[in-house]
Amino acid sequence: MxxxxxxxxxxxxxxxxxxxxxxxxxxxxxxxxxxxxxxxxxxxxxxxxxxxxxxxxxxxxxxxGAFPFIKEIKDFDFDFQPSVNKAQILEFESLGFIDKKENIVFLGPSGVGKTHLATAIGIASAKKRNATYFIKCHDLIMQLKKAKLENRLDDRLKHFNKYKLLIIDELGYLPIDKEDSKLFFQLIDRRYENKSTIITTNINFGEWDGIFGDPVIANAIVDRILHHAKVISISGKSYRLKDHLIKKESND
Structure with missing residues:
Protein backbone atom coordinates (compact mmCIF):
# COMPACT_ATOMS: atom_id res chain seq x y z
CA MET A 1 0.00 0.00 0.00
CA GLY A 65 17.74 39.75 -23.45
CA ALA A 66 20.69 38.52 -25.57
CA PHE A 67 23.22 40.44 -23.50
CA PRO A 68 26.84 40.19 -24.71
CA PHE A 69 28.00 39.32 -21.19
CA ILE A 70 26.67 39.22 -17.65
CA LYS A 71 27.97 42.29 -15.86
CA GLU A 72 26.13 44.32 -13.26
CA ILE A 73 26.54 47.76 -11.73
CA LYS A 74 28.48 46.28 -8.80
CA ASP A 75 31.09 45.05 -11.29
CA PHE A 76 31.80 48.54 -12.66
CA ASP A 77 34.97 50.26 -11.43
CA PHE A 78 33.78 53.78 -10.67
CA ASP A 79 37.19 54.68 -9.20
CA PHE A 80 38.84 53.96 -12.55
CA GLN A 81 36.17 55.99 -14.38
CA PRO A 82 35.51 59.02 -12.11
CA SER A 83 33.65 60.91 -14.86
CA VAL A 84 30.71 58.56 -14.24
CA ASN A 85 28.30 59.67 -11.50
CA LYS A 86 27.77 56.52 -9.43
CA ALA A 87 24.64 57.86 -7.73
CA GLN A 88 23.05 58.59 -11.09
CA ILE A 89 23.83 55.09 -12.40
CA LEU A 90 22.37 53.52 -9.26
CA GLU A 91 19.26 55.62 -9.83
CA PHE A 92 19.02 54.19 -13.35
CA GLU A 93 19.29 50.72 -11.82
CA SER A 94 16.09 51.43 -9.89
CA LEU A 95 14.39 51.59 -13.35
CA GLY A 96 12.32 54.69 -12.73
CA PHE A 97 13.30 55.92 -16.19
CA ILE A 98 11.39 52.99 -17.72
CA ASP A 99 8.20 53.98 -15.92
CA LYS A 100 8.68 57.51 -17.24
CA LYS A 101 9.44 56.17 -20.76
CA GLU A 102 12.74 58.04 -20.78
CA ASN A 103 15.86 57.20 -22.78
CA ILE A 104 19.51 56.98 -21.76
CA VAL A 105 22.43 57.78 -24.05
CA PHE A 106 25.96 56.77 -23.09
CA LEU A 107 28.38 58.94 -25.05
CA GLY A 108 32.13 58.47 -25.12
CA PRO A 109 35.12 56.93 -26.88
CA SER A 110 35.60 53.20 -27.30
CA GLY A 111 36.43 51.14 -24.25
CA VAL A 112 35.32 53.51 -21.45
CA GLY A 113 32.50 51.28 -20.16
CA LYS A 114 29.43 52.38 -22.13
CA THR A 115 28.38 48.85 -23.06
CA HIS A 116 29.05 47.57 -19.54
CA LEU A 117 26.74 50.18 -18.00
CA ALA A 118 24.04 49.73 -20.64
CA THR A 119 24.15 45.97 -20.18
CA ALA A 120 24.06 46.23 -16.38
CA ILE A 121 20.96 48.42 -16.49
CA GLY A 122 19.43 46.03 -19.00
CA ILE A 123 20.08 43.04 -16.74
CA ALA A 124 18.49 44.91 -13.82
CA SER A 125 15.46 45.51 -16.03
CA ALA A 126 15.26 41.87 -17.11
CA LYS A 127 15.50 40.72 -13.49
CA LYS A 128 12.41 42.80 -12.76
CA ARG A 129 10.71 40.86 -15.57
CA ASN A 130 10.60 43.75 -18.01
CA ALA A 131 10.86 42.67 -21.65
CA THR A 132 14.42 43.76 -22.44
CA TYR A 133 16.62 43.23 -25.49
CA PHE A 134 20.21 44.10 -26.41
CA ILE A 135 21.38 44.46 -30.02
CA LYS A 136 24.28 46.03 -31.89
CA CYS A 137 23.18 48.93 -34.08
CA HIS A 138 24.58 47.35 -37.24
CA ASP A 139 22.75 44.07 -36.55
CA LEU A 140 19.53 45.99 -35.95
CA ILE A 141 19.84 47.83 -39.25
CA MET A 142 20.59 44.58 -41.10
CA GLN A 143 17.51 42.93 -39.61
CA LEU A 144 15.27 45.85 -40.58
CA LYS A 145 16.78 45.97 -44.06
CA LYS A 146 16.23 42.24 -44.58
CA ALA A 147 12.66 42.50 -43.30
CA LYS A 148 11.93 45.31 -45.76
CA LEU A 149 13.23 43.24 -48.66
CA GLU A 150 11.01 40.36 -47.56
CA ASN A 151 7.93 42.63 -47.16
CA ARG A 152 7.70 42.06 -43.41
CA LEU A 153 9.11 45.33 -42.13
CA ASP A 154 6.02 46.21 -40.11
CA ASP A 155 6.19 42.91 -38.23
CA ARG A 156 9.86 43.45 -37.45
CA LEU A 157 9.25 46.98 -36.23
CA LYS A 158 6.46 45.64 -34.00
CA HIS A 159 8.87 43.01 -32.68
CA PHE A 160 11.45 45.57 -31.59
CA ASN A 161 8.79 47.94 -30.31
CA LYS A 162 7.37 45.32 -27.93
CA TYR A 163 10.41 45.54 -25.65
CA LYS A 164 9.91 47.77 -22.64
CA LEU A 165 13.64 48.48 -22.80
CA LEU A 166 15.65 48.23 -26.02
CA ILE A 167 19.43 48.65 -25.87
CA ILE A 168 21.09 49.72 -29.13
CA ASP A 169 24.85 49.39 -28.85
CA GLU A 170 27.60 51.04 -30.91
CA LEU A 171 25.59 53.57 -32.89
CA GLY A 172 27.99 55.45 -35.13
CA TYR A 173 30.71 52.85 -35.35
CA LEU A 174 29.60 52.08 -38.92
CA PRO A 175 27.96 54.52 -41.39
CA ILE A 176 24.27 54.09 -42.24
CA ASP A 177 23.04 55.00 -45.71
CA LYS A 178 20.01 57.22 -46.28
CA GLU A 179 17.52 54.40 -46.95
CA ASP A 180 18.62 52.44 -43.91
CA SER A 181 18.45 55.64 -41.85
CA LYS A 182 14.75 55.84 -42.69
CA LEU A 183 14.28 52.33 -41.26
CA PHE A 184 16.07 53.31 -38.06
CA PHE A 185 13.94 56.44 -37.81
CA GLN A 186 10.74 54.39 -38.08
CA LEU A 187 11.79 52.30 -35.08
CA ILE A 188 12.81 55.31 -32.98
CA ASP A 189 9.58 57.08 -33.94
CA ARG A 190 7.47 54.11 -32.81
CA ARG A 191 9.23 53.94 -29.47
CA TYR A 192 9.15 57.71 -28.93
CA GLU A 193 7.24 58.55 -25.72
CA ASN A 194 6.07 54.94 -25.68
CA LYS A 195 9.04 52.81 -24.58
CA SER A 196 12.55 53.37 -23.20
CA THR A 197 15.71 53.01 -25.27
CA ILE A 198 19.35 52.97 -24.21
CA ILE A 199 21.90 53.94 -26.86
CA THR A 200 25.67 53.79 -26.69
CA THR A 201 27.61 55.91 -29.16
CA ASN A 202 31.04 57.40 -29.71
CA ILE A 203 29.76 60.26 -31.90
CA ASN A 204 28.64 63.67 -30.62
CA PHE A 205 25.08 64.57 -31.57
CA GLY A 206 26.19 67.43 -33.81
CA GLU A 207 27.99 64.88 -35.97
CA TRP A 208 25.08 62.46 -36.40
CA ASP A 209 24.47 63.91 -39.89
CA GLY A 210 27.56 62.01 -40.93
CA ILE A 211 26.25 58.75 -39.48
CA PHE A 212 22.85 58.82 -41.14
CA GLY A 213 23.78 60.51 -44.39
CA ASP A 214 20.84 62.92 -44.27
CA PRO A 215 20.64 65.95 -41.94
CA VAL A 216 16.83 65.96 -41.93
CA ILE A 217 16.58 62.32 -40.83
CA ALA A 218 19.48 62.75 -38.40
CA ASN A 219 17.80 65.75 -36.75
CA ALA A 220 14.50 63.90 -36.49
CA ILE A 221 16.22 60.92 -34.83
CA VAL A 222 18.20 63.09 -32.41
CA ASP A 223 15.10 65.10 -31.55
CA ARG A 224 13.08 62.00 -30.59
CA ILE A 225 15.91 60.33 -28.70
CA LEU A 226 16.89 63.39 -26.68
CA HIS A 227 13.44 64.82 -25.94
CA HIS A 228 13.08 62.62 -22.85
CA ALA A 229 16.63 61.45 -22.24
CA LYS A 230 19.53 61.47 -19.83
CA VAL A 231 22.89 61.82 -21.58
CA ILE A 232 25.89 60.34 -19.78
CA SER A 233 29.17 61.59 -21.24
CA ILE A 234 32.08 59.37 -20.26
CA SER A 235 35.67 60.46 -20.60
CA GLY A 236 38.75 58.69 -19.37
CA LYS A 237 40.98 55.75 -20.08
CA SER A 238 39.90 52.57 -21.79
CA TYR A 239 39.15 49.53 -19.65
CA ARG A 240 41.08 47.51 -22.18
CA LEU A 241 44.11 49.68 -21.41
CA LYS A 242 43.49 49.12 -17.71
CA ASP A 243 43.48 45.34 -18.16
CA HIS A 244 46.64 45.59 -20.27
CA LEU A 245 48.40 47.65 -17.60
CA ILE A 246 47.38 45.18 -14.88
CA LYS A 247 48.80 42.30 -16.91
CA LYS A 248 51.98 44.29 -17.60
CA GLU A 249 52.44 45.09 -13.90
CA SER A 250 51.91 41.43 -13.05
CA ASN A 251 54.61 40.41 -15.53
CA ASP A 252 57.13 43.02 -14.34
Missing part, protein backbone atom coordinates in the same frame (compact mmCIF):
# COMPACT_ATOMS: atom_id res chain seq x y z
CA UNK A 2 1.34 3.42 -0.96
CA UNK A 3 2.07 5.63 2.03
CA UNK A 4 0.50 9.05 2.50
CA UNK A 5 3.98 10.56 2.15
CA UNK A 6 4.57 8.87 -1.22
CA UNK A 7 1.13 9.88 -2.48
CA UNK A 8 1.93 13.48 -1.58
CA UNK A 9 5.26 13.25 -3.44
CA UNK A 10 3.50 11.74 -6.45
CA UNK A 11 0.84 14.46 -6.40
CA UNK A 12 3.41 17.23 -6.26
CA UNK A 13 5.29 15.74 -9.20
CA UNK A 14 2.07 15.20 -11.16
CA UNK A 15 1.17 18.86 -10.60
CA UNK A 16 4.68 19.74 -11.84
CA UNK A 17 5.66 21.20 -8.46
CA UNK A 18 9.12 19.70 -8.84
CA UNK A 19 10.97 21.94 -6.38
CA UNK A 20 8.28 21.44 -3.73
CA UNK A 21 8.60 17.69 -4.19
CA UNK A 22 12.40 17.81 -3.94
CA UNK A 23 12.22 19.97 -0.80
CA UNK A 24 9.42 18.04 0.92
CA UNK A 25 11.63 16.28 3.49
CA UNK A 26 13.39 19.52 4.41
CA UNK A 27 10.08 21.37 4.76
CA UNK A 28 8.54 18.58 6.87
CA UNK A 29 11.56 18.71 9.21
CA UNK A 30 11.22 22.50 9.46
CA UNK A 31 7.48 22.26 10.18
CA UNK A 32 8.08 19.67 12.91
CA UNK A 33 11.01 21.54 14.50
CA UNK A 34 9.09 24.83 14.60
CA UNK A 35 5.68 23.34 15.42
CA UNK A 36 4.04 25.14 12.51
CA UNK A 37 0.34 24.91 11.73
CA UNK A 38 -0.97 23.16 8.63
CA UNK A 39 -1.48 26.52 6.90
CA UNK A 40 2.02 27.76 7.79
CA UNK A 41 3.56 24.50 6.60
CA UNK A 42 1.67 24.58 3.33
CA UNK A 43 2.69 28.20 2.84
CA UNK A 44 6.37 27.33 3.32
CA UNK A 45 6.13 24.46 0.84
CA UNK A 46 4.49 26.64 -1.81
CA UNK A 47 6.99 29.46 -1.10
CA UNK A 48 9.82 27.07 -2.01
CA UNK A 49 8.17 26.37 -5.35
CA UNK A 50 7.36 30.02 -6.01
CA UNK A 51 10.92 31.16 -5.25
CA UNK A 52 12.29 28.49 -7.59
CA UNK A 53 9.99 29.53 -10.42
CA UNK A 54 10.79 33.21 -9.96
CA UNK A 55 14.51 32.44 -10.10
CA UNK A 56 14.06 30.43 -13.30
CA UNK A 57 11.91 33.16 -14.82
CA UNK A 58 14.57 35.77 -14.08
CA UNK A 59 17.23 33.56 -15.68
CA UNK A 60 15.00 33.13 -18.73
CA UNK A 61 14.37 36.88 -19.02
CA UNK A 62 18.11 37.58 -18.84
CA UNK A 63 18.79 34.91 -21.47
CA UNK A 64 16.11 36.32 -23.80
Missing amino acids: ISTYQRLKDNLEYLKLKKASESLDEVIDFITANELSFTEGLLRLTDVEMDHRKTNLIKAMVKV
Whole structure:
Protein backbone atom coordinates (compact mmCIF):
# COMPACT_ATOMS: atom_id res chain seq x y z
CA MET A 1 0.00 0.00 0.00
CA ILE A 2 1.34 3.42 -0.96
CA SER A 3 2.07 5.63 2.03
CA THR A 4 0.50 9.05 2.50
CA TYR A 5 3.98 10.56 2.15
CA GLN A 6 4.57 8.87 -1.22
CA ARG A 7 1.13 9.88 -2.48
CA LEU A 8 1.93 13.48 -1.58
CA LYS A 9 5.26 13.25 -3.44
CA ASP A 10 3.50 11.74 -6.45
CA ASN A 11 0.84 14.46 -6.40
CA LEU A 12 3.41 17.23 -6.26
CA GLU A 13 5.29 15.74 -9.20
CA TYR A 14 2.07 15.20 -11.16
CA LEU A 15 1.17 18.86 -10.60
CA LYS A 16 4.68 19.74 -11.84
CA LEU A 17 5.66 21.20 -8.46
CA LYS A 18 9.12 19.70 -8.84
CA LYS A 19 10.97 21.94 -6.38
CA ALA A 20 8.28 21.44 -3.73
CA SER A 21 8.60 17.69 -4.19
CA GLU A 22 12.40 17.81 -3.94
CA SER A 23 12.22 19.97 -0.80
CA LEU A 24 9.42 18.04 0.92
CA ASP A 25 11.63 16.28 3.49
CA GLU A 26 13.39 19.52 4.41
CA VAL A 27 10.08 21.37 4.76
CA ILE A 28 8.54 18.58 6.87
CA ASP A 29 11.56 18.71 9.21
CA PHE A 30 11.22 22.50 9.46
CA ILE A 31 7.48 22.26 10.18
CA THR A 32 8.08 19.67 12.91
CA ALA A 33 11.01 21.54 14.50
CA ASN A 34 9.09 24.83 14.60
CA GLU A 35 5.68 23.34 15.42
CA LEU A 36 4.04 25.14 12.51
CA SER A 37 0.34 24.91 11.73
CA PHE A 38 -0.97 23.16 8.63
CA THR A 39 -1.48 26.52 6.90
CA GLU A 40 2.02 27.76 7.79
CA GLY A 41 3.56 24.50 6.60
CA LEU A 42 1.67 24.58 3.33
CA LEU A 43 2.69 28.20 2.84
CA ARG A 44 6.37 27.33 3.32
CA LEU A 45 6.13 24.46 0.84
CA THR A 46 4.49 26.64 -1.81
CA ASP A 47 6.99 29.46 -1.10
CA VAL A 48 9.82 27.07 -2.01
CA GLU A 49 8.17 26.37 -5.35
CA MET A 50 7.36 30.02 -6.01
CA ASP A 51 10.92 31.16 -5.25
CA HIS A 52 12.29 28.49 -7.59
CA ARG A 53 9.99 29.53 -10.42
CA LYS A 54 10.79 33.21 -9.96
CA THR A 55 14.51 32.44 -10.10
CA ASN A 56 14.06 30.43 -13.30
CA LEU A 57 11.91 33.16 -14.82
CA ILE A 58 14.57 35.77 -14.08
CA LYS A 59 17.23 33.56 -15.68
CA ALA A 60 15.00 33.13 -18.73
CA MET A 61 14.37 36.88 -19.02
CA VAL A 62 18.11 37.58 -18.84
CA LYS A 63 18.79 34.91 -21.47
CA VAL A 64 16.11 36.32 -23.80
CA GLY A 65 17.74 39.75 -23.45
CA ALA A 66 20.69 38.52 -25.57
CA PHE A 67 23.22 40.44 -23.50
CA PRO A 68 26.84 40.19 -24.71
CA PHE A 69 28.00 39.32 -21.19
CA ILE A 70 26.67 39.22 -17.65
CA LYS A 71 27.97 42.29 -15.86
CA GLU A 72 26.13 44.32 -13.26
CA ILE A 73 26.54 47.76 -11.73
CA LYS A 74 28.48 46.28 -8.80
CA ASP A 75 31.09 45.05 -11.29
CA PHE A 76 31.80 48.54 -12.66
CA ASP A 77 34.97 50.26 -11.43
CA PHE A 78 33.78 53.78 -10.67
CA ASP A 79 37.19 54.68 -9.20
CA PHE A 80 38.84 53.96 -12.55
CA GLN A 81 36.17 55.99 -14.38
CA PRO A 82 35.51 59.02 -12.11
CA SER A 83 33.65 60.91 -14.86
CA VAL A 84 30.71 58.56 -14.24
CA ASN A 85 28.30 59.67 -11.50
CA LYS A 86 27.77 56.52 -9.43
CA ALA A 87 24.64 57.86 -7.73
CA GLN A 88 23.05 58.59 -11.09
CA ILE A 89 23.83 55.09 -12.40
CA LEU A 90 22.37 53.52 -9.26
CA GLU A 91 19.26 55.62 -9.83
CA PHE A 92 19.02 54.19 -13.35
CA GLU A 93 19.29 50.72 -11.82
CA SER A 94 16.09 51.43 -9.89
CA LEU A 95 14.39 51.59 -13.35
CA GLY A 96 12.32 54.69 -12.73
CA PHE A 97 13.30 55.92 -16.19
CA ILE A 98 11.39 52.99 -17.72
CA ASP A 99 8.20 53.98 -15.92
CA LYS A 100 8.68 57.51 -17.24
CA LYS A 101 9.44 56.17 -20.76
CA GLU A 102 12.74 58.04 -20.78
CA ASN A 103 15.86 57.20 -22.78
CA ILE A 104 19.51 56.98 -21.76
CA VAL A 105 22.43 57.78 -24.05
CA PHE A 106 25.96 56.77 -23.09
CA LEU A 107 28.38 58.94 -25.05
CA GLY A 108 32.13 58.47 -25.12
CA PRO A 109 35.12 56.93 -26.88
CA SER A 110 35.60 53.20 -27.30
CA GLY A 111 36.43 51.14 -24.25
CA VAL A 112 35.32 53.51 -21.45
CA GLY A 113 32.50 51.28 -20.16
CA LYS A 114 29.43 52.38 -22.13
CA THR A 115 28.38 48.85 -23.06
CA HIS A 116 29.05 47.57 -19.54
CA LEU A 117 26.74 50.18 -18.00
CA ALA A 118 24.04 49.73 -20.64
CA THR A 119 24.15 45.97 -20.18
CA ALA A 120 24.06 46.23 -16.38
CA ILE A 121 20.96 48.42 -16.49
CA GLY A 122 19.43 46.03 -19.00
CA ILE A 123 20.08 43.04 -16.74
CA ALA A 124 18.49 44.91 -13.82
CA SER A 125 15.46 45.51 -16.03
CA ALA A 126 15.26 41.87 -17.11
CA LYS A 127 15.50 40.72 -13.49
CA LYS A 128 12.41 42.80 -12.76
CA ARG A 129 10.71 40.86 -15.57
CA ASN A 130 10.60 43.75 -18.01
CA ALA A 131 10.86 42.67 -21.65
CA THR A 132 14.42 43.76 -22.44
CA TYR A 133 16.62 43.23 -25.49
CA PHE A 134 20.21 44.10 -26.41
CA ILE A 135 21.38 44.46 -30.02
CA LYS A 136 24.28 46.03 -31.89
CA CYS A 137 23.18 48.93 -34.08
CA HIS A 138 24.58 47.35 -37.24
CA ASP A 139 22.75 44.07 -36.55
CA LEU A 140 19.53 45.99 -35.95
CA ILE A 141 19.84 47.83 -39.25
CA MET A 142 20.59 44.58 -41.10
CA GLN A 143 17.51 42.93 -39.61
CA LEU A 144 15.27 45.85 -40.58
CA LYS A 145 16.78 45.97 -44.06
CA LYS A 146 16.23 42.24 -44.58
CA ALA A 147 12.66 42.50 -43.30
CA LYS A 148 11.93 45.31 -45.76
CA LEU A 149 13.23 43.24 -48.66
CA GLU A 150 11.01 40.36 -47.56
CA ASN A 151 7.93 42.63 -47.16
CA ARG A 152 7.70 42.06 -43.41
CA LEU A 153 9.11 45.33 -42.13
CA ASP A 154 6.02 46.21 -40.11
CA ASP A 155 6.19 42.91 -38.23
CA ARG A 156 9.86 43.45 -37.45
CA LEU A 157 9.25 46.98 -36.23
CA LYS A 158 6.46 45.64 -34.00
CA HIS A 159 8.87 43.01 -32.68
CA PHE A 160 11.45 45.57 -31.59
CA ASN A 161 8.79 47.94 -30.31
CA LYS A 162 7.37 45.32 -27.93
CA TYR A 163 10.41 45.54 -25.65
CA LYS A 164 9.91 47.77 -22.64
CA LEU A 165 13.64 48.48 -22.80
CA LEU A 166 15.65 48.23 -26.02
CA ILE A 167 19.43 48.65 -25.87
CA ILE A 168 21.09 49.72 -29.13
CA ASP A 169 24.85 49.39 -28.85
CA GLU A 170 27.60 51.04 -30.91
CA LEU A 171 25.59 53.57 -32.89
CA GLY A 172 27.99 55.45 -35.13
CA TYR A 173 30.71 52.85 -35.35
CA LEU A 174 29.60 52.08 -38.92
CA PRO A 175 27.96 54.52 -41.39
CA ILE A 176 24.27 54.09 -42.24
CA ASP A 177 23.04 55.00 -45.71
CA LYS A 178 20.01 57.22 -46.28
CA GLU A 179 17.52 54.40 -46.95
CA ASP A 180 18.62 52.44 -43.91
CA SER A 181 18.45 55.64 -41.85
CA LYS A 182 14.75 55.84 -42.69
CA LEU A 183 14.28 52.33 -41.26
CA PHE A 184 16.07 53.31 -38.06
CA PHE A 185 13.94 56.44 -37.81
CA GLN A 186 10.74 54.39 -38.08
CA LEU A 187 11.79 52.30 -35.08
CA ILE A 188 12.81 55.31 -32.98
CA ASP A 189 9.58 57.08 -33.94
CA ARG A 190 7.47 54.11 -32.81
CA ARG A 191 9.23 53.94 -29.47
CA TYR A 192 9.15 57.71 -28.93
CA GLU A 193 7.24 58.55 -25.72
CA ASN A 194 6.07 54.94 -25.68
CA LYS A 195 9.04 52.81 -24.58
CA SER A 196 12.55 53.37 -23.20
CA THR A 197 15.71 53.01 -25.27
CA ILE A 198 19.35 52.97 -24.21
CA ILE A 199 21.90 53.94 -26.86
CA THR A 200 25.67 53.79 -26.69
CA THR A 201 27.61 55.91 -29.16
CA ASN A 202 31.04 57.40 -29.71
CA ILE A 203 29.76 60.26 -31.90
CA ASN A 204 28.64 63.67 -30.62
CA PHE A 205 25.08 64.57 -31.57
CA GLY A 206 26.19 67.43 -33.81
CA GLU A 207 27.99 64.88 -35.97
CA TRP A 208 25.08 62.46 -36.40
CA ASP A 209 24.47 63.91 -39.89
CA GLY A 210 27.56 62.01 -40.93
CA ILE A 211 26.25 58.75 -39.48
CA PHE A 212 22.85 58.82 -41.14
CA GLY A 213 23.78 60.51 -44.39
CA ASP A 214 20.84 62.92 -44.27
CA PRO A 215 20.64 65.95 -41.94
CA VAL A 216 16.83 65.96 -41.93
CA ILE A 217 16.58 62.32 -40.83
CA ALA A 218 19.48 62.75 -38.40
CA ASN A 219 17.80 65.75 -36.75
CA ALA A 220 14.50 63.90 -36.49
CA ILE A 221 16.22 60.92 -34.83
CA VAL A 222 18.20 63.09 -32.41
CA ASP A 223 15.10 65.10 -31.55
CA ARG A 224 13.08 62.00 -30.59
CA ILE A 225 15.91 60.33 -28.70
CA LEU A 226 16.89 63.39 -26.68
CA HIS A 227 13.44 64.82 -25.94
CA HIS A 228 13.08 62.62 -22.85
CA ALA A 229 16.63 61.45 -22.24
CA LYS A 230 19.53 61.47 -19.83
CA VAL A 231 22.89 61.82 -21.58
CA ILE A 232 25.89 60.34 -19.78
CA SER A 233 29.17 61.59 -21.24
CA ILE A 234 32.08 59.37 -20.26
CA SER A 235 35.67 60.46 -20.60
CA GLY A 236 38.75 58.69 -19.37
CA LYS A 237 40.98 55.75 -20.08
CA SER A 238 39.90 52.57 -21.79
CA TYR A 239 39.15 49.53 -19.65
CA ARG A 240 41.08 47.51 -22.18
CA LEU A 241 44.11 49.68 -21.41
CA LYS A 242 43.49 49.12 -17.71
CA ASP A 243 43.48 45.34 -18.16
CA HIS A 244 46.64 45.59 -20.27
CA LEU A 245 48.40 47.65 -17.60
CA ILE A 246 47.38 45.18 -14.88
CA LYS A 247 48.80 42.30 -16.91
CA LYS A 248 51.98 44.29 -17.60
CA GLU A 249 52.44 45.09 -13.90
CA SER A 250 51.91 41.43 -13.05
CA ASN A 251 54.61 40.41 -15.53
CA ASP A 252 57.13 43.02 -14.34
